Amino acid sequence: MAGRSLSILGNRVLRTEDAKFLTVGGNYVADIVLEGAAHVTYVRSNMAHARLTQLDLAEVRSAPGVIDVVTAEDIDMDWVEPADPMLNQAMMRPWLAQGVVRYVGEPLAAIITEQADQGEDAAQLAFVDYEALPVVIDPLASSSDETLLFPEAGTNVSFACGSSSGDALFEGCDVVVRQRLHNSRVAPCPLEVRAVAARWDADGRLTYWASTQTPHTVRDDLMRYLRLDQEHVRVIAPDVGGGFGAKIGDYPDELLVAWLARRAGRPLRWVETRSESMLSLGHGRAQIQDVEIGGFRDGSIQAYRLTALQDGGAYPRVGSVLPLWTGVMTAGVYQIPKVEFVARTVMTNTTPIGAYRGAGRPEAAAAIERAIDLFAAEIQADPAEVRRRNFIPKDAFPFTTPVGATYDCGDYVAALDRVLEAAGYDELRSEQRRRRQAGGERLLGIGVSTYVEITGGTLQGDYGSVEVQPDGRAVVSTGTSPHGQGHVTSWAMLVSDQLGIPFDDVSVQHGDTALVPRGVGTYGSRSLQTGGIAAREAAALLVERARQLAADEFEVEPSDVVFDKAGGRFHVAGMPSAGRTWAQLAVAAGRHGGLRAESDSKPSAATFPFGAHVAVVEVDSATGKVTLKRMVAVDDAGRIINPLIAEGQVHGGLAQGVAQALMEEVRYDESGNLKTSNLADYAFISAAELPSFEAIIQETPTPVNELGVKGIGESATIGSTPAVLNAVIDAMAHLGVRHMDMPTTPERVWRAILETKGAGRHQRPVTPRGLLATS
Numbered sequence: 080m081a082g083r084s085l086s087i088l089g090n091r092v093l094r095t096e097d098a099k100f101l102t103v104g105g106n107y108v109a110d111i112v113l114e115g116a117a118h119v120t121y122v123r124s125n126m127a128h129a130r131l132t133q134l135d136l137a138e139v140r141s142a143p144g145v146i147d148v149v150t151a152e153d154i155d156m157d158w159v160e161p162a163d164p165m166l167n168q169a170m171m172r173p174w175l176a177q178g179v180v181r182y183v184g185e186p187l188a189a190i191i192t193e194q195a196d197q198g199e200d201a202a203q204l205a206f207v208d209y210e211a212l213p214v215v216i217d218p219l220a221s222s223s224d225e226t227l228l229f230p231e232a233g234t235n236v237s238f239a240c241g242s243s244s245g246d247a248l249f250e251g252c253d254v255v256v257r258q259r260l261h262n263s264r265v266a267p268c269p270l271e272v273r274a275v276a277a278r279w280d281a282d283g284r285l286t287y288w289a290s291t292q293t294p295h296t297v298r299d300d301l302m303r304y305l306r307l308d309q310e311h312v313r314v315i316a317p318d319v320g321g322g323f324g325a326k327i328g329d330y331p332d333e334l335l336v337a338w339l340a341r342r343a344g345r346p347l348r349w350v351e352t353r354s355e356s357m358l359s360l361g362h363g364r365a366q367i368q369d370v371e372i373g374g375f376r377d378g379s380i381q382a383y384r385l386t387a388l389q390d391g392g393a394y395p396r397v398g399s400v401l402p403l404w405t406g407v408m409t410a411g412v413y414q415i416p417k418v419e420f421v422a423r424t425v426m427t428n429t430t431p432i433g434a435y436r437g438a439g440r441p442e443a444a445a446a447i448e449r450a451i452d453l454f455a456a457e458i459q460a461d462p463a464e465v466r467r468r469n470f471i472p473k474d475a476f477p478f479t480t481p482v483g484a485t486y487d488c489g490d491y492v493a494a495l496d497r498v499l500e501a502a503g504y505d506e507l508r509s510e511q512r513r514r515r516q517a518g519g520e521r522l523l524g525i526g527v528s529t530y531v532e533i534t535g536g537t538l539q540g541d542y543g544s545v546e547v548q549p550d551g552r553a554v555v556s557t558g559t560s561p562h563g564q565g566h567v568t569s570w571a572m573l574v575s576d577q578l579g580i581p582f583d584d585v586s587v588q589h590g591d592t593a594l595v596p597r598g599v600g601t602y603g604s605r606s607l608q609t610g611g612i613a614a615r616e617a618a619a620l621l622v623e624r625a626r627q628l629a630a631d632e633f634e635v636e637p638s639d640v641v642f643d644k645a646g647g648r649f650h651v652a653g654m655p656s657a658g659r660t661w662a663q664l665a666v667a668a669g670r671h672g673g674l675r676a677e678s679d680s681k682p683s684a685a686t687f688p689f690g691a692h693v694a695v696v697e698v699d700s701a702t703g704k705v706t707l708k709r710m711v712a713v714d715d716a717g718r719i720i721n722p723l724i725a726e727g728q729v730h731g732g733l734a735q736g737v738a739q740a741l742m743e744e745v746r747y748d749e750s751g752n753l754k755t756s757n758l759a760d761y762a763f764i765s766a767a768e769l770p771s772f773e774a775i776i777q778e779t780p781t782p783v784n785e786l787g788v789k790g791i792g793e794s795a796t797i798g799s800t801p802a803v804l805n806a807v808i809d810a811m812a813h814l815g816v817r818h819m820d821m822p823t824t825p826e827r828v829w830r831a832i833l834e835t836k837g838a839g840r841h842q843r844p845v846t847p848r849g850l851l852a853t854s
Contacts, residue, residue, distance in 0.1 A: 105318035120198025127751020133208035144197030169232035184358030252373030271320025293600030319562035324434030361433020398432025404439030448801035524810025534790030543613030544677035551662030558598020559610030577618035579644035604790025703829030716791035732795025738764035740803035
């Protein structure tokens, strides 16, 4: 077709991964056939904070099917210390509780049984005597250090950063708005719970299967704790049924299975129950935020400060340092002259906090996007226009914010304009005014958010290799480990585009440390700009190796050899009739170690995807029920390799972001018992609560890498949550509702309306859209 690009890149290529999942199904850890495998079950604490005065396991040991019972005293490995040196090193987490328990669900003992149900029955026979200690659930209470979870540390603070200049930050401002926000604790809820299996061979080699996002990190952890060299540890991540950041290594109850298998002298497997997953899989978010924003009545913002108190849970994990990423993204998409960020992480008697889709960046976006709406309400201005007035302009990039983040590129005005036009923003505001004048119980709310996030922020590269086999097919090996992102399709597209080998003849292998020598893994929306680029670089190197081989075959200089990508052939310049195919060169290369090349990508800088979202909700003022009517999203992740996959990532991200705004929240009672321990009590979102999303892809290629790509896996989650929350509050703004925290459940919404009616509050009219832009 005339004008059509010959490149496969940018085309809507169907995911090759999906056929298996839609027909025979995936192959997960629980599906691994392991001859003679026994099962591990954990006895877990039912107290949130207590001294262990007695752990009597006599009846457990004599229960049917029990092979062995292990407690902390039996384990000869070092304790699991906080891996990050920035964390308080006095807050060590043991393999199994010893002396003190710090959250409900903490493992006390491991039971090995012939059958899984035997372990469940035996665990009920454990007799545990506790001496109750004061329970700290609220991070605000924890920050007083009145009750210490680790007395030897002398504090509950595990991490701190930033400093405040006090009121001086807002000198000269006409308007200063302050508000406390609660970014609710959520559970990742992957459809596949955590699962591991371990087998030791007679020669001392360990094979370990795990549902993980980071198989090479798991391998390195096992090497460290079991004191093994690399050649004696093989980690395999088969199909992984969801991760969302929560399946990133270093869970003691997972890693311990390998040690238990060596002790037992037979293969072992452990698959947690759903309730165990709710109790023990790392939770996300859980941040208390104080926002302060100051500026002028013309809509310009002069200063902004975010003070974050991060709930770290009972033991410091990656979640304790995630405020660093919140801090990096404090300023959002705005050119604010003065910005400050202050954060502390404190320990509480709850499940430890880990990474969850966005990991620190959604918290920053939620804070500043609520702050912008609060500021706009205070000066009676349209929130979209306040955003527009304060955007970093397109010609200012690369742009370094006051907190030190250097954004690569952006076009925030274009994103906002596109989403407002697609949503019919002016018409929505007109309809809202009409409804308010007419009265009635069905309130219309319109929420806007604009966001920027960081992807590939750790600047870690990744591994990729490409090998052409004698039949002309190519095999790609990647250090990234997908769990739904579509890497197999995308990496095959990248390599096919470089080599001219048909897409269907390119396969991708991953998740096995015996096949892929090194890798970092998949998290933080890093994969395409690291693992994808590494695969592409390896393919480019392979072309040059093949050119040299062809030159040797033709007895000419490599510079005289032409690579005909469309035909997948190499020939001498001016002599296209005589050439060598990839298959022929692979056969020739077999005498010299094969036709293969590898690369380790080295990112020069992080990238900063961005976008703008509009949410439209209806609120039933009589019942408090919120219905999301529309969700319009413009997301820009640079150049898009496969629009079909990018849109899929956006759709999934929108669903998770909306879920936190409307319904999801992990809740504890005052004694530290988890009240949301299953999917009947934890409000897991479904298609019934979601409209058809209106997703618009915008492309602003980054100069940071040769493909111009950024990450997109988490962007929609970051932008959608504040858009929906802003919409719910906007629906009730004329009644006097200034703010409410997530999730916006019917009861909370109903109470917010009731309280404003009792107080007799109402909001002044908003300045029409466009006035600020011309003032």
